[in-house]
Every structure is written in C-alpha cells, then in structure tokens.
Amino acid sequence: EAxxxxxxxxxxxxxxxxxxxxxxxxxxxNTLYWYLQNLGQGPELLIRYENEEAVDDSQLPKDxxxxxxxxxxxxxxxxxPAELGDSAVYLCASSETTTSGxxxxxxxxxxxxxxx
Amino acid sequence: xQQGEEDPQALSIQEGENATMNCSYKTSINNLQWYxxxxxxxxxxxxxxxxxEREKHSGRLRVTLDTSKKSSSLLITASRAADTASxxxxxxxxxxxxxFGSGTQLTVLP
Numbered sequence: 001e002a003x004x005x006x007x008x009x010x011x012x013x014x015x016x017x018x019x020x021x022x023x024x025x026x027x028x029x030n031t032l033y034w035y036l037q038n039l040g041q042g043p044e045l046l047i048r049y050e051n052e053e054a055v056d057d058s059q060l061p062k063d064x065x066x067x068x069x070x071x072x073x074x075x076x077x078x079x080x081p082a083e084l085g086d087s088a089v090y091l092c093a094s095s096e097t098t099t100s101g102x103x104x105x106x107x108x109x110x111x112x113x114x115x116x
Numbered sequence: 117x118q119q120g121e122e123d124p125q126a127l128s129i130q131e132g133e134n135a136t137m138n139c140s141y142k143t144s145i146n147n148l149q150w151y152x153x154x155x156x157x158x159x160x161x162x163x164x165x166x167x168x169e170r171e172k173h174s175g176r177l178r179v180t181l182d183t184s185k186k187s188s189s190l191l192i193t194a195s196r197a198a199d200t201a202s203x204x205x206x207x208x209x210x211x212x213x214x215x216f217g218s219g220t221q222l223t224v225l226p
Contacts, residue, residue, distance in 0.1 A: 004158070104161045108158050
C-alpha cells in the first residue's frame with residue numbers, strides 16, 4: 001500500500017516568493033492534515049480537511065497561507081509571499097474519517113522549506 | 117488546544133537497556149498516541165491508548181496511561197541502535213485533532 005506522498009521534498013526560495021506544496025493521501029482516507037514542524041519541535045496543525053471541506057483552519061495564517069483540496073483527494077498548500085520565518089518542514093498526514101476519539105494518522109516525509 | 121509535555125527532552129542509553137519517556141498534560145483526553153520520527157522523515161504511529169485503558173503493549177513497546185495524574189509513559193525494552201529517533205506524544209481531545217508535544221530525542225549507543 002502506498003503511503004502519503006509529498007512533493008517536493010526540499011524547496012529553497014527567496015523571501016517574498018510564492019511556494020506550493022503538494023500532498024496525495026493514502027487511498028480511501030477522507031481526512032487530510034497539513035502540519036508545520038519547526039526544528040526541535042512537534043508538528044503544529046495548520047489545517048484539517050474532511051473530504052473537500054476545511055473543518056479546522058484556525059491555525060492557518062490566512063494573510064499569506066492558503067490550501068485547497070478540490071476533489072477531496074490530493075491537496076495543495078501555498079504560501080505567498082514567503083517570509084524568513086516560514087522556513088520549516090511542512091508535513092501532510094491522512095487518516096480514516098475521524099471519530100470522536102481521533103484516529104491514527106499517517107504522515108508523509110514532509111517538505112523542507114528554506115526561505116533565504 | 118492543550119499540548120503534552122515530554123520528559124526528558126533528551127535521553128541517551130546503551131543498546132540493550134530500556135528507555136522510558138513520559139508525557140504529561142493538563143485537560144481531559146479521548147486518547148493519547150505515541151509517534152516516532154527518524155531524522156529527516158515523517159512521523160510513524162506507534163501506539164494508541166484510550167482514556168479508559170491503563171496499559172497497552174506492542175512488541176517491545178509498553179505504554180501506560182494514568183488519567184488521574186494526567187500522564188503517560190512509553191517504555192522501549194531491549195533498545196536497539198535503530199530505535200534512535202524523536203518520540204512524540206499526541207493528545208486527542210474533544211476537538212477531534214491531535215496536539216503534539218515537543219518530543220524526546222532518544223539516542224541508543226551501540
């Protein structure tokens with residue numbers, strides 16, 4: 001079974017440039033998550049999708065970050081314009097439809113963003 | 117949302133020894149999960165323990181949960197060099213999302 005696929009694995013851009021990350025979740029997983037992980041820290045949720053609906057985007061900095069999951073399968077996270085402080089690893093995860101207790105999440109390898 | 121706090125932040129042991137790491141939290145949870153992250157990789161789910169469970173085993177892993185003390189521990193027995201990684205506890209509460217702590221960096225020396 002294929003895992004969560006993310007691309008690119010690494011991205012280096014100059015500040016004020018746009019950048020986009022792509023994620024393809026595990027087949028059949030309706031729930032998709034985008035996390036940000038700073039060095040030495042745990043992942044922090046940016047946005048959660050149930051199918052194509054963003055059900056939790058309270059932590060997404062909406063002035064520069066946007067995300068979409070148009071067909072309820074793969075998803076794109078965009079930053080425009082990027083700032084130096086956006087340098088981090090962006091992780092995508094997926095799970096089966098959430099229950100009240102929260103399910104096991106499957107993570108992709110992440111995209112390491114460096115903003116110069 | 118709340119965040120678990122892992123203790124210790126870093127742990128270094130010899131191969132074959134046991135490793136214990138702890139997670140404390142402040143509010144009620146539905147379940148608590150432990151994940152492992154090797155350097156430069158994504159997180160891998162290890163084990164999930166529900167709020168009505170006290171102990172769970174999976175291979176060389178043993179997880180305990182004490183809801184009265186709001187704490188959990190992860191024990192890795194007979195550690196191997198391949199166990200070197202960061203270990204995170206993740207809390208699942210009423211918001212149906214996971215909140216991760218800052219992790220314990222485990223180094224197993226050969």
